[in-house]
Amino acid sequence: MTTTAMAMPGxxxxxxxxxxxxxxxxxxxxxxxxxYAPEKLNADWQAAVERHRPIIESAETPDxxxxxxxxxxxxxxxxxxxxxxxxxxxxxSRAALSANYLADxxxxxxxxxxxxxxxxGAAAVAGIEPGNILLRVDGREIVPPEHPVFPMGKQTTxxxxxxxxxxxxxxxxxxxxxxxxxxxxxxxxxxxxxxGEDLGYLKIAMFPGMIGVLVANQISGAVASLGDIDHLIIxxxxxxxxxxxxxxVMSFLTPDRVPVGFALDRRRTTANLxxxxxxxxxxxxxxxxxxxxxxxxxxxxxxxxxxxxxVLQTEGLGPMPFHGRIVLLVDRHTASAAEMIVAFAxxxxxxxxxxxxxxxxxxSSTSVKVGKGFRLALPTGAYYTWKGSILEGTPIAPxxxxxxxxxxxxxxxxxxxxxxxxxxxxxxxxxxxS
Numbered sequence: 001m002t003t004t005a006m007a008m009p010g011x012x013x014x015x016x017x018x019x020x021x022x023x024x025x026x027x028x029x030x031x032x033x034x035x036y037a038p039e040k041l042n043a044d045w046q047a048a049v050e051r052h053r054p055i056i057e058s059a060e061t062p063d064x065x066x067x068x069x070x071x072x073x074x075x076x077x078x079x080x081x082x083x084x085x086x087x088x089x090x091x092x093s094r095a096a097l098s099a100n101y102l103a104d105x106x107x108x109x110x111x112x113x114x115x116x117x118x119x120x121g122a123a124a125v126a127g128i129e130p131g132n133i134l135l136r137v138d139g140r141e142i143v144p145p146e147h148p149v150f151p152m153g154k155q156t157t158x159x160x161x162x163x164x165x166x167x168x169x170x171x172x173x174x175x176x177x178x179x180x181x182x183x184x185x186x187x188x189x190x191x192x193x194x195x196g197e198d199l200g201y202l203k204i205a206m207f208p209g210m211i212g213v214l215v216a217n218q219i220s221g222a223v224a225s226l227g228d229i230d231h232l233i234i235x236x237x238x239x240x241x242x243x244x245x246x247x248x249v250m251s252f253l254t255p256d257r258v259p260v261g262f263a264l265d266r267r268r269t270t271a272n273l274x275x276x277x278x279x280x281x282x283x284x285x286x287x288x289x290x291x292x293x294x295x296x297x298x299x300x301x302x303x304x305x306x307x308x309x310x311v312l313q314t315e316g317l318g319p320m321p322f323h324g325r326i327v328l329l330v331d332r333h334t335a336s337a338a339e340m341i342v343a344f345a346x347x348x349x350x351x352x353x354x355x356x357x358x359x360x361x362x363x364s365s366t367s368v369k370v371g372k373g374f375r376l377a378l379p380t381g382a383y384y385t386w387k388g389s390i391l392e393g394t395p396i397a398p399x400x401x402x403x404x405x406x407x408x409x410x411x412x413x414x415x416x417x418x419x420x421x422x423x424x425x426x427x428x429x430x431x432x433x434s
Contacts, residue, residue: 116238118187192222212245241336
């Protein structure tokens with residue numbers, strides 16, 4: 001019986017052939033029990049399992065085992081699905097750098113080009129800007145489709161081509177260990193400024209935390225700081241989602257209490273869902289302080305224990321002078337909770353949507369132990385808008401398509417998408433919604 005080992009910080013993993021077989025079977029059992037879309041576990045999936053099984057069960061190293069398992073999961077074509085070891089100390093650029101990118105041909109061949117670089121994040125602090133071309137990470141050349149990963153708890157060198165066409169190498173402080181957790185350099189979550197006499201601009205980088213009381217309060221404070229404005233641009237580009245704090249943004253789109261949507265295990269759907277959803281409990285307000293969170297636990301514990309869906313409903317913040325004159329600015333990296341905002345605005349005709357098609361990634365998820373320290377992250381529920389749309393795998397198309405032109409951004413240093421949104425408002429082509 002072969003045994004493989006993988007060195008990790010403070011631990012050495014021993015995997016036998018039996019271990020690999022058992023972990024694979026545990027993954028398959030977890031999917032059968034909890035995967036949000038059981039219809040995907042069909043004959044094609046079973047055939048994929050048998051194709052990948054020899055590679056998985058004969059993997060020479062635990063790292064190769066992890067990659068082989070991940071290759072199998074790709075066959076389900078679903079977001080929020082992954083396989084990793086609990087001691088993993090690496091992160092994507094989105095998490096580690098507060099930045100994301102797109103792939104395109106450049107004078108250096110096909111490369112990753114930075115698109116959204118959130119202010120205050122590790123990439124922005126290091127001087128990386130939208131339009132910069134990624135060349136190497138820790139001296140290793142990175143070429144799409146391979147995504148760079150960044151070791152946590154240490155500095156990483158990033159070589160890129162700046163918008164001046166100069167090659168630069170910077171050290172990026174990816175993460176700082178803090179007890180058992182890893183503390184990322186968090187970007188500026190909320191920015192607000194006036195772009196004209198009656199035009200406000202609000203940018204939200206992400207919605208951290210399950211409830212997100214603090215970021216919700218920041219959003220409210222930012223809107224208040226804009227004063228008396230008649231038009232508002234809400235910038236959700238690069239916002240890959242998070243928690244319920246997104247409800248605060250939706251609550252600023254309408255004066256009323258309006259149902260938004262709910263997550264539901266598709267195994268529990270019925271033909272009477274339109275009637276059944278009326279009985280679901282409703283989450284109607286983000287508490288003003290984290291000290292009040294225990295009250296939410298008491299209120300919604302029965303529903304959570306019975307795995308009953310909970311409907312999100314806007315908070316009824318009252319009329320705002322900019323209602324009906326709102327532009328949502330989105331791009332290919334706008335995902336998850338941020339897409340909930342876009343879908344809500346579209347269904348209720350509350351804003352003009354501009355930019356690129358969104359990511360189409362919106363599921364509720366969890367992770368489960370599958371043996372030897374490995375975990376399976378898997379989606380357990382699909383998100384339904386109140387009118388019944390399922391957004392997973394269906395990017396939301398903007399009413400006004402404005403692609404990110406990274407070459408123009410490098411040449412002129414301007415934000416063309418934002419410029420177009422401003423022009424739309426100034427020309428009153430973002431009409432008051434009915």
